[in-house]
Amino acid sequence: MIERRKPLKRPTPVRKRRLKLRRGEPTPEEKENARIICYSRAKGMCQMPFSHTCPGYVPLNGDEWHRGQLAHLKAKRRFGWHEDESTGQRHLWSCPESHRLQHQFGWSGVKPCPKK
Numbered sequence: 001m002i003e004r005r006k007p008l009k010r011p012t013p014v015r016k017r018r019l020k021l022r023r024g025e026p027t028p029e030e031k032e033n034a035r036i037i038c039y040s041r042a043k044g045m046c047q048m049p050f051s052h053t054c055p056g057y058v059p060l061n062g063d064e065w066h067r068g069q070l071a072h073l074k075a076k077r078r079f080g081w082h083e084d085e086s087t088g089q090r091h092l093w094s095c096p097e098s099h100r101l102q103h104q105f106g107w108s109g110v111k112p113c114p115k116k
């Protein structure tokens, strides 16, 4: 055991946010543009009605839990951010609740583990 009089301390605090974009990740401006394109294509209507409380129309702006979200058709980690060249579409417009459920349950919309 090393005897220490003081606890080890970092010279700098832990950073809460990354400083640089991930490889292939668009800038915040590019993401906002993609959102606007997606919103106008969907005319603001949620394109994945998984939620029973889905409001249908979700606004472009507003508070975080009520505005629409840009939902990836394919996992962005595997396929990247950019629009699909063949279909021209990689995102769906979604309300926060439907988006959350899609991530939880996948595209089938059913729970992976059935209730007991």
Ligand SMILES: [Zn+2]
Residues within 6 Å of the ligand: 046, 047, 048, 049, 050, 051, 054, 055, 056, 094, 095, 096, 097, 098, 099
């Ligand atoms: Zn929805």
